[in-house]
Structures are given as structure tokens and as C-alpha cells.
Amino acid sequence: MPAPEPVPQPVPSDPAARAGAFLTVDLAAVVANWTQLRDRVAPAECSAVVKADAYGLGVARVVPALAAAGCRTFVVAQFEEALAVRRALEPVAPDAQVFSLGGLPAGCEGDFIANRILPVLNHLGEIAAWGAFAALRGGALPAVIHIDTGMNRLGLGPDELDALAAEPARLAGIDVRYWMTHLACADEFDNPMTGAQLDRFRSALARLPKAKASFANSSGIFHGPDHHFDLARPGCALYGVNPTPHLPNPMRGTVRLDARLLQVRNCTPAMTVGYGAAHAVTGPARIATIGVGYADGYLRALGGKGQVFVDGVAAPIVGRISMDLITIDVSGLPEQVAHAGRMVELIGPSRPVDRVAAEGGTIGYEILTSLGRRYHRVYLGG
């Protein structure tokens, strides 16, 4: 019998060729933003807040890049996030410190010790538990202690502060690395709340055993050196959100979102586009569809609002945002520009994160932390 003919095998294409949308994260811009803030707060130390997967950009890539630039303190919200940061730090800066803002879950003290994660102790119960664990082990254990100065979410409230100031022995066995607080209105530069919180923090520090202090988030840094204390905690500014909304953005943009036009069609008056027939075409129009939707974090609230850019030329978003698709009106663009396969910019230099957020009735933080998992991610620099 003759040998069977070899079956031709399909050649797999490049994932980038198959992708409909690309998220480009500029790690060099993240590092440049951190370096700018580091220089601004010196001689105070500058940490990096990398909660929520580094505000959606990716802890596994952002943390090593910042550690290589010299960042030695990383802040997250939850224990599991802290573990991911530890893993990312291992090859670059195993000595760096990691704080978990969300407190000390009961019975998990050993996990913090084993992974060298500093709990941020938010109430007297957590202080007692950490102290008791230290006594069991013998030897002091490091922690950050959060004093509430006006947020009323986490941290020692006024009564708890009084109790601690009256009985500092409650801190036995605890090596207080920092006293910290968090600002409620730092992005509103004429809001008296920031000054009131500064006064409350200073008077709390005066009543407590001496240790380093941490006060400012991104916007707090821009209130001046008396807001820097020993450690600043910027998050959003690292990722390009404007920490000074009343002024031009001093930070570099760090993400770009580009998508391919999947299809371009001609519509005539009285035709409607998308779910709910929410957009009615009023004249002859060319409507293009791109493969990004609310399942990718492109908020449904952005339906019918804002624009995308094709070669720097604006094309309005029309109709509702679907789970996987967005429709845009490209009637104003030449056919040889707006054709299937063409890339358009949804977020980037022509359309910064803060503008997309404003159009969607939200803040840049939410746009970044919603960035989807389906994008073909490309990391530059770092």
C-alpha cells in the first residue's frame, strides 16, 4: 500500500494578527511618572500603589519595572494582591516592603509573616491580634497603623485614637513602621478638608509613640512638602490620571487602546443602529463596527458619547455599546481611510483616559481598573 499523503498543516497565525483590539501599556511612561513623583517628594520616600492589578495595567509587569527604577515600597488593598506583588518582586527586589491596606483577617497572622507582608492595622482589635501574635512568637512584628482623619472607612476613629494614646502599651510587640492616614478630597485643591485632615493627623502623631508617617496619595503630593511626611503613596498619577484636575496633566499617559474596524457599511436615512435602535441615521452614513464592548471595560454609559480617532480625525460613537461591539460614524472620513482592518484609537494621545472618563460620567481610575482581559496586550519599555 502506498504511504498516505501528508496532510497539510495550517500555519498558526500571529496572535496579534488575530486580535481585534490592542492595549498598549507604556512601562517607560509609568517609570517616568514614578521618577517625577519620587523627585517631587524627596527626601521623603515614594511608594507605588499597585492595588487592583496596578490599576488594571498588570502587576506582573508594572512591579518589576518600578522596582528596577528603585521603588522599594508597594501598596495593595488585599492579601492575595500582596502575594502577587511578592512574586513579581522576587527576582528584582526581594527586600522591598509590601503593605496590605485591607487589614488583618482573623487567624491569618502567620500568612503575613511567612510572606513578609505588612498588615495595615485599622482598628484596636487588629492591633491586639497582631500584638498577641508577636507575644506568642516572641519578638516584635512590623505593621502600619491607619488613623482615620475624616474618611470614615478604615482606620482608628477618634475614640480608638484616645484609647491608644492613653494606653500605648497596646502597641507592645508591634514595630510601627508608619502611622498613616488617607485624604478624602485631595483632588479638589480649594477644599478645606485636606487642611483639616492635615491638622488632625499632626495632632494624632503628637499623642502617639514616635514613628514614620505616611499621608499623601497622588493629589496630596501636589499640595506641597508639608503634605509629604516620610512616605508618599501615589497610585493614579503613576498610570497617567491627572492628579491636578484644575491644571494641565503633569503626568505621561501610559495606556493606548486601539481597535480594528471589523466592518464598514453604508446606511440610508431611517435606518437605525444597534440595540434599542438607539441611533437613527439622518442622512446617508457610513457606520463602522469595532470589536470592543462593555465586557472589555468600555463602559455602557459611553454609548452615544465621545469619539474615536482614525489617523487623528474624530469619528463619533453612535448607538449603544454592546457587550463586544461599538459602532462609530465614519461618514466624515474618506473611504480609503475608514475601511475594514483599519486601526482606530479609543484611548491614547488623542483621547486621554480622563476625557473618556468624563464622557462616561466617571473617573479615570474606573476606566483603567475596568480595562478588559480580552485585549491583546503589548508592553513597551521596562
Ligand SMILES: *Cc1c(COP(=O)(O)O)cnc(C)c1O
Ligand atoms: C488607593 C489609595 C492610594 C492611592 O490613591 P491615588 O489617588 O490613586 O493616588 C493611597 N492610599 C490609600 C490608602 C489608598 O486606598
